[in-house]
Amino acid sequence: MNNVFYNNKLLTGVNQAAISLKEEASKIMEFQGNTRGEMLAANINYIEFREGKESVAYIERKLEELGFPVTIRKFKALKWYPESLSVLIVMVAREIFNWADQDIFDMGNAAPKSSLVVQLLMRHFFSSRKSFEAMPKYWRSNFDFGELEAFGFDEEKKSFVIRINGYKFHPIMCIYYAGYFLRIAQFIIKSPKIEIEEKKCAYGNGSYHEYEIKWQ
Numbered sequence: 364m365n366n367v368f369y370n371n372k373l374l375t376g377v378n379q380a381a382i383s384l385k386e387e388a389s390k391i392m393e394f395q396g397n398t399r400g401e402m403l404a405a406n407i408n409y410i411e412f413r414e415g416k417e418s419v420a421y422i423e424r425k426l427e428e429l430g431f432p433v434t435i436r437k438f439k440a441l442k443w444y445p446e447s448l449s450v451l452i453v454m455v456a457r458e459i460f461n462w463a464d465q466d467i468f469d470m471g472n473a474a475p476k477s478s479l480v481v482q483l484l485m486r487h488f489f490s491s492r493k494s495f496e497a498m499p500k501y502w503r504s505n506f507d508f509g510e511l512e513a514f515g516f517d518e519e520k521k522s523f524v525i526r527i528n529g530y531k532f533h534p535i536m537c538i539y540y541a542g543y544f545l546r547i548a549q550f551i552i553k554s555p556k557i558e559i560e561e562k563k564c565a566y567g568n569g570s571y572h573e574y575e576i577k578w579q
């Protein structure tokens with residue numbers, strides 16, 4: 364695996380808040396916005412890979428306990444599902460399996476690998492810059508809300524920036540999407556060492572989430 368870096372000081376604040384998962388779940392489920400089924404399916408596959416076959420039944424049971432009964436096997440890759448459900452599955456996995464930030468990061472980092480939408484977009488381009496320029500389109504193919512801006516692509520400085528507007532489900536997803544967009548960068552940039560850091564955050568010093576990607 365490539366070396367990854369993520370500044371996770373934000374999540375510490377979340378843990379300290381000590382809000383129960385049930386309270387958090389009800390809040391999260393109020394947010395609007397949809398994502399593709401392949402995102403949920405990728406997360407479930409990752410949970411199964413990490414925690415074994417029976418782990419999915421634990422997730423289902425917990426979701427039901429929280430008041431959101433879902434049959435996890437039925438996600439269709441290109442159908443739309445609430446992003447809130449996707450977030451809730453990540454949070455339930457963290458609670459049940461006692462995952463650390465790095466596990467959430469790794470889960471996000473694994474997700475694009477099985478994405479049809481990512482493969483379709485990435486296959487079209489032969490240069491890093493072209494793939495980079497397609498990233499906003501990529502967001503719109505995967506989410507029916509929010510917006511991704513990609514800018515500052517610099518082959519000499521070896522960095523670029525992505526900014527996500529209109530995404531505010533839960534701070535745990537800042538970690539998840541750091542892993543996620545690192546993977547997208549790993550597809551776009553041919554380098555053995557790529558790092559991502561969230562420089563601005565809608566839960567802290569900004570009205571959006573801004574990630575800086577750097578490589579060697």
Ligand SMILES: [Zn+2]
Nearest residue numbers: 537564565572
């Ligand atoms: Zn953030």
